[in-house]
Amino acid sequence: MESILQKAIQSIQKSSIAFSKYITANDTGATGAHQAGFHIHKNAWQLFFKTPGKKGTNEDKFVTIKWQDDFETQSRFIYYGTGTRNEYRLTRFGKGFPYLQDDNIGDLLIIIKRTDDYYEAFVLQSDEEIDDFFAELNISSTDTNGILPRQFQQTSEDKLHDCFLAFLKSLKVDFPTTLELATNSRNCYNNAFGITQQIIKSNPDKEILNWLNTEFQLFKTIEIDRYSKRIQTPFKTVEELVETANTILNRRKSRAGKSLEHHLSEIFKTFQLDYSTQTITEDNKKPDFIFPNLEAYHNLKFDPEKLVVLASKTTCKDRWRQILNEADRVKTKHLFTLQQGISKNQLEEMYKYNVCLVVPKPYLTSFPQDFKEKILTLDSFVKIVQFKQQ
Structure with a gap:
């Protein structure tokens, strides 16, 4: 069925x-x-x-x-x-x-x-x-x-497209790592549109969405280049077809999952925040970000009120519960997501379990009115961490 x-x-x-x-x-x-x-x-x-x-x-x-x-x-x-x-x-x-x-x-x-x-x-x-x-x-x-689909507008973004092609030409491997892809797409965008650190600091919510969209366009450019000839050649067996299709789909999902984490890291570096990423807490748990660092987290003399934990998930309607036990010393877990809208019932449950959502500012209008003051933007989250790290 x-x-x-x-x-x-x-x-x-x-x-x-x-x-x-x-x-x-x-x-x-x-x-x-x-x-x-x-x-x-x-x-x-x-x-x-x-x-x-x-x-x-x-x-x-x-x-x-x-x-x-x-x-x-x-x-x-x-x-x-x-x-x-x-x-x-x-x-x-x-x-x-x-x-x-x-x-x-x-x-x-x-x-x-x-x-x-x-x-x-x-x-x-x-x-x-x-x-x-x-x-x-x-x-x-x-x-x-x-x-x-919404097509990438090459004609209006020639500089960006030229940067994509230059990166594609420089590749010595079939596909770059997710970190290389995120870094180069971000560099292409920033150079093409004159994005400075000051601009990023003035509106991190806007720029992280621009970076995510640009990385996706770069990924499509590489994917088309790598597979255009292959898909024009008949597959010898059904197994070969399925294997190729699964490779493509798994790579797409893997990239999307890591992309958000890479660009958040760049935002935090731009604001000169102290943080550790993908480190181990209790029971081999690996929260995406710990502020200020893992050493402070494991130092029982360090004030837990100055610790912040952030998870990043592109969608979180079902997955938010995964972060509840990632860091026992931190009561409130922050969760950055690209989910556009979550029901009132789910939000009530999230906040009952001390999960605080962080979303790009343009997405705030997608959420129920009762929760808009509780949900943080990326900019407001950064300000909270800055205050704790003073």
């Missing part, structure tokens, strides 16, 4: 246009907004309309949507352009619709156009499904909330 993920991938492959986004608190009404229904980014108007909405008017379109290859809704895609509003929403799903609940915050919504008025939609709920979706389509977790 095919999984929901497999059905979503197959549907996308058969369509001319598809869209993805994390379900947010704004969609479910958890922010206190009166208007429930999926907010669709303005750059995705062509998913439903032939022309973008015109300010000063409201426009709508009624469509049939089949959800999870199971049931259908008669839904309405509407552009609100009157008054102060300027937004697109997908509404009207009928009584008992299961995907606009608080627990759906942080799930991944996928909408695929099959005909002019018939669509398919899928909701991926587990971290593993979402990670596999990104890996299968070779898109970045930072590249959601838009049309799939």
